[in-house]
Amino acid sequence: MRDEARRLDAADPLAAFRGRFVVAEEAGAYLDGNSLGRLPRAAAARARELVEREWGEGLIGSWNRGWLDLPARVGAGIAAVLGAAPDEVLVADSTSVNLFKLAVAALRRQAPRRRILTDDLNFPSDHHVLRSALAAVGGDPSADLEVVRSPDGVTVPPDLLLAAVTPETALVSVSHTAFKSAYTYPLAEVTAAARDRGALVLWDLSHSAGSVPTDLRAAGADLAVGCTYKYLCGGPGSPAFLYVRRELQEELENPVGGWFGAAEPFAFSLDYTPAPGLRRFLTGTPPVVSLALVECGVDLVREAGLPAIRAKSVAQTEYLIRGWEARLAPLGYALASPRESARRGSHVSLRHPEAGRITQALIAEHGVIPDFRAPDCVRLGVCPLYTRYEELARAQEALAEVVVSRAYEAYPEQTAGVT
Numbered sequence: 001m002r003d004e005a006r007r008l009d010a011a012d013p014l015a016a017f018r019g020r021f022v023v024a025e026e027a028g029a030y031l032d033g034n035s036l037g038r039l040p041r042a043a044a045a046r047a048r049e050l051v052e053r054e055w056g057e058g059l060i061g062s063w064n065r066g067w068l069d070l071p072a073r074v075g076a077g078i079a080a081v082l083g084a085a086p087d088e089v090l091v092a093d094s095t096s097v098n099l100f101k102l103a104v105a106a107l108r109r110q111a112p113r114r115r116i117l118t119d120d121l122n123f124p125s126d127h128h129v130l131r132s133a134l135a136a137v138g139g140d141p142s143a144d145l146e147v148v149r150s151p152d153g154v155t156v157p158p159d160l161l162l163a164a165v166t167p168e169t170a171l172v173s174v175s176h177t178a179f180k181s182a183y184t185y186p187l188a189e190v191t192a193a194a195r196d197r198g199a200l201v202l203w204d205l206s207h208s209a210g211s212v213p214t215d216l217r218a219a220g221a222d223l224a225v226g227c228t229y230k231y232l233c234g235g236p237g238s239p240a241f242l243y244v245r246r247e248l249q250e251e252l253e254n255p256v257g258g259w260f261g262a263a264e265p266f267a268f269s270l271d272y273t274p275a276p277g278l279r280r281f282l283t284g285t286p287p288v289v290s291l292a293l294v295e296c297g298v299d300l301v302r303e304a305g306l307p308a309i310r311a312k313s314v315a316q317t318e319y320l321i322r323g324w325e326a327r328l329a330p331l332g333y334a335l336a337s338p339r340e341s342a343r344r345g346s347h348v349s350l351r352h353p354e355a356g357r358i359t360q361a362l363i364a365e366h367g368v369i370p371d372f373r374a375p376d377c378v379r380l381g382v383c384p385l386y387t388r389y390e391e392l393a394r395a396q397e398a399l400a401e402v403v404v405s406r407a408y409e410a411y412p413e414q415t416a417g418v419t
């Protein structure tokens with residue numbers, strides 16, 4: 001198994017990109033890049049330059065030497081990754097806050113339609129935010145949020161979702177790639193079918209951006225948000241992005257209007273006139289330090305190119321599924337991700353009744369870092385810019401070993417903190 005992995009690593013066209021990241025450990029396996037991407041070496045250097053020179057020496061003058069443009073400039077880089085036009089993506093706030101802004105804006109545009117459709121694979125924060133958005137426009141969060149149930153806990157057939165779009169549906173809001181199962185919707189098909197029925201679609205691209213192609217412009221996608229600290233390697237808590245199709249930008253109103261979204265922030269006028277274009281979706285001062293670092297990860301994704309990243313991601317998740325079938329299924333692990341690669345993002349979820357304790361044993365005894373998603377999922381994330389096949393082989397050996405030896409029994413049922 002290790003030999004096959006080494007052969008695949010030797011033939012990997014993206015192998016050199018691993019050296020562009022800080023890798024402190026070589027013995028274990030980091031399979032949690034879908035939760036927090038590794039640190040690009042360029043970002044460490046950029047942080048030093050930004051803090052010591054631009055802030056330390058340049059002080060307030062640095063706003064006019066590049067800082068003011070950062071939300072749009074970094075947004076344009078992300079747009080290239082998402083298949084959007086440069087002026088259709090902006091970086092601001094967190095994914096949750098951006099989702100709120102775009103959901104409220106969409107609900108107002110879509111009146112008198114007032115219902116939101118989502119699914120039960122969507123990220124819990126998205127559900128909380130969509131309810132808050134309904135409350136903000138005077139809707140009933142319980143009655144007006146309709147949740148389509150996944151029949152198998154892994155997928156939602158597009159027809160099942162689309163059948164629930166009614167003349168009252170203002171907005172369909174789902175994750176393009178589901179955080180637990182990695183199920184990926186056909187973006188263009190859902191967008192077009194929802195539009196035919198008069199609904200807008202607001203995609204959460206958090207688990208797709210930088211790993212799964214989205215081609216937003218070709219699909220005519222309306223709205224999207226997503227996170228930059230996963231496959232885009234922006235760093236812990238780095239600000240998120242939002243996308244609004246150009247033709248919709250002037251039709252939508254930011255529900256949290258603030259000076260950075262005003263036409264002339266430095267006129268200090270008490271009247272609010274929204275900026276033309278997408279900039280109206282800014283609210284307050286951008287977090288310059290973490291925002292600037294996002295560019296380093298995005299540049300690496302663009303340099304490698306999404307087609308090569310996606311090809312390796314598919315090959316690595318297929319490798320994990322082959323190994324699961326041969327060695328892990330007989331030990332009680334069940335596959336909780338789609339078998340069909342076209343419908344799967346860049347991680348593989350395995351279910352096991354002892355998943356929580358298994359994850360603890362993997363980390364403590366093998367240096368293998370996946371993550372645990374309650375109640376019973378171990379997620380194995382591959383980030384093609386730095387994940388090696390050898391890491392996948394190690395992870396699978398460790399997954400087998402801790403079950404065969406019952407090593408997981410030494411760990412507590414409950415854990416605190418980030419998992």
Ligand SMILES: *Cc1c(COP(=O)(O)O)cnc(C)c1O
Nearest residue numbers: 094095096123175179204206227
């Ligand atoms: C990671 C993730 C988020 C993160 O939201 P924040 O508000 O930036 O913390 C949101 N949605 C999905 C689907 C995610 O995977």
